[in-house]
Amino acid sequence: MREDVEAWGEKQQQEIEILQKNEAYRKEFLQNLAHEFKTPIFAIQGYVDTLLGGAIEDETVSRKFLEKAAKNTTRLVNLVSDLDEISRLESGEQLLYKQPFIIQDLILESFDSLTIKTQAKNIQGSIKKGCETPITVFADKEKIKQVLLNLIENASKYGKIDGQIIASVYRTDEHHVLVEISDDGIGIEEEHLPRIFERFYRTDAARSRDKGGTGLGLAICKHIVEAHGETIHVRSTPDVGTTIGFTLPTKRD
Ligand SMILES: Nc1ncnc2c1ncn2[C@@H]1O[C@H](COP(=O)(O)OP(=O)(O)OP(=O)(O)O)[C@@H](O)[C@H]1O
Ligand SMILES: [Mg+2]
Missing domain, CATH: 3.30.565.10 (Histidine kinase-like ATPase, C-terminal domain)
Known part of the structure; x- marks a missing residue:
């Protein structure tokens, strides 16, 4: 009887540990995600604000800033398509041909x-x-x-x-x-x-x-x-x- 209870207790403990690990993993994942998005988004915001603030009048500067904004946009697009790919693979809905x-x-x-x-x-x-x-x-x-x-x-x-x-x-x-x-x-x-x-x-x-x-x-x-x-x-x-x-x-x- 006591052995049964102890075995049960141990199993519960293991399950709790798995849940805690998943939770830690989920938090880390969200933090990473926010971080990866922040960098290009803030960069784009910076370039656009500077353009609107007057830089748009200077043709060479404005071209340079637009190119940088475009580069960061590409980065965001790649990030989203990678995430999309990964979630489709993880959900198992992606079939292999x-x-x-x-x-x-x-x-x-x-x-x-x-x-x-x-x-x-x-x-x-x-x-x-x-x-x-x-x-x-x-x-x-x-x-x-x-x-x-x-x-x-x-x-x-x-x-x-x-x-x-x-x-x-x-x-x-x-x-x-x-x-x-x-x-x-x-x-x-x-x-x-x-x-x-x-x-x-x-x-x-x-x-x-x-x-x-x-x-x-x-x-x-x-x-x-x-x-x-x-x-x-x-x-x-x-x-x-x-x-x-x-x-x-x-x-x-
Ligand atoms: N051939 C390699 N030589 C040295 N380090 C590598 C090599 N391949 C991968 N790594 C290391 O493993 C990490 C993960 O690789 P992964 O391809 O997943 O990411 P990434 O290349 O940094 O970014 P992404 O592939 O998403 O553009 C890399 O950041 C790098 O630190
Ligand atoms: Mg890589």
């Missing part, structure tokens, strides 16, 4: 879409030697492209000038491949590794460099990969580089 495609082709296409960003830092993107033999995967092509774009964008954003991004593809067993995107950039301190897939989580290095991100990219990647029933993981060494890998099915399930 799976089809067979060659993963190496999608990787090359993703490198191509980001050449403006990689060329700006003279970073070379390529597929690792020995990984070129085409492998057909069975997945949602559009969504996997988004994963690849987010990973390659990070690799270049947190990569060194004149650096390299290398994609590798390995068959792990009869039904799976492992896709890895590696860079030789700033890397991630070990203490941050368990948290980088959380919404809004950014390392101090990323914040201080102000690369203009919101910390939603990897959270979206994780959702997409897990929606396929697969996994995503990270290995990183500060000042050496980062590798993010995820698995994909090769066969219709």
Whole structure:
């Protein structure tokens, strides 16, 4: 009898702890959200007020201020569409449209879409030697492209000038491949590794460099990969580089 009561008490305590954690998480989430919105909104407000206050009469100044206001507007739009994407993925209402495609082709296409960003830092993107033999995967092509774009964008954003991004593809067993995107950039301190897939989580290095991100990219990647029933993981060494890998099915399930 006493054991039963104690077991019950312990279970209640555990449930309370879970609820408290969720509550803390919700608060942190709202704080982050408010913070992410505040920065561009205050910037836009500042530029518009200054224009209305007279700066509009000066053509060069007014053009510059309008460009800055437009840039911050784009940032807000991106933020809202990322949040929208994440909430649709989380609610599970987003369906996957799976089809067979060659993963190496999608990787090359993703490198191509980001050449403006990689060329700006003279970073070379390529597929690792020995990984070129085409492998057909069975997945949602559009969504996997988004994963690849987010990973390659990070690799270049947190990569060194004149650096390299290398994609590798390995068959792990009869039904799976492992896709890895590696860079030789700033890397991630070990203490941050368990948290980088959380919404809004950014390392101090990323914040201080102000690369203009919101910390939603990897959270979206994780959702997409897990929606396929697969996994995503990270290995990183500060000042050496980062590798993010995820698995994909090769066969219709
Ligand atoms: N390749 C990488 N090298 C070093 N740090 C990385 C790398 N990829 C991610 N990170 C770290 O993990 C954090 C989370 O990445 P994530 O892509 O979610 O956010 P972000 O790039 O900061 O912003 P967003 O993707 O929303 O524009 C980054 O802020 C950065 O600190
Ligand atoms: Mg990112």
